[in-house]
Amino acid sequence: MKKLTATLLALSFVFVIIYANNNPEVKENVFSIEAISFEMNKLDYDKWGINVEYSAVDETFELSTENQIQFLQVLKADGTIEFQLPLFSNEVTLDLGDFETGDYQLNLIMTDDQIVSSTFSK
Numbered sequence: 001m002k003k004l005t006a007t008l009l010a011l012s013f014v015f016v017i018i019y020a021n022n023n024p025e026v027k028e029n030v031f032s033i034e035a036i037s038f039e040m041n042k043l044d045y046d047k048w049g050i051n052v053e054y055s056a057v058d059e060t061f062e063l064s065t066e067n068q069i070q071f072l073q074v075l076k077a078d079g080t081i082e083f084q085l086p087l088f089s090n091e092v093t094l095d096l097g098d099f100e101t102g103d104y105q106l107n108l109i110m111t112d113d114q115i116v117s118s119t120f121s122k
Contacts, residue, residue, distance in 0.1 A: 033120075036061065036096070037103075040118035048108075048116055061094040061120070063108070071109040077102055096122050 029042040033054050038061075040050070049066030063069075072092055074082040082104065099122045108116040 037121040038118060039120075040116070044116045048110060050108075050116070059096040061096055062091070063094075064091040065108070065110075066090070067110055069108050069110060070113075071107075073107040073109060075105040075107070077104065 030039050031042045031045040031052070032039045033052065035056060036054055038052065038054065040052070044050070045052075051064045053062045054060070055062075068090055069087045069092065071084055072087050073084040074094075076082055082099075101122050103119065103121045106118045106120060108118075110116060
């Protein structure tokens with residue numbers, strides 16, 4: 001019985017070593033800003049000509065695009081809408097001081113109702 005237990009324990013360690021590694025997942029197609037954990041698909045970032053800037057001094061988050069943003073939608077982590085604003089502009093500035101601490105999804109609703117999604121944390 002001791003040999004069976006020792007064998008199972010040894011096999012468990014082998015599987016843990018094989019499958020558990022600390023190598024981070026390579027995210028080559030993600031644009032990110034680490035200070036606010038902002039992430040956006042790099043293909044969308046390039047396709048729509050999006051420029052994102054974060055100012056830690058002002059706690060502002062600025063987005064600009066080559067195409068017009070029809071609506072800006074911010075969702076909380078649980079999926080409830082924090083707010084949705086009609087913009088019809090190429091630029092928007094968010095004051096992160098207006099947000100509670102937490103995780104958010106930011107949707108830019110572009111022309112033809114195409115949605116560019118991103119996430120950020122405060």
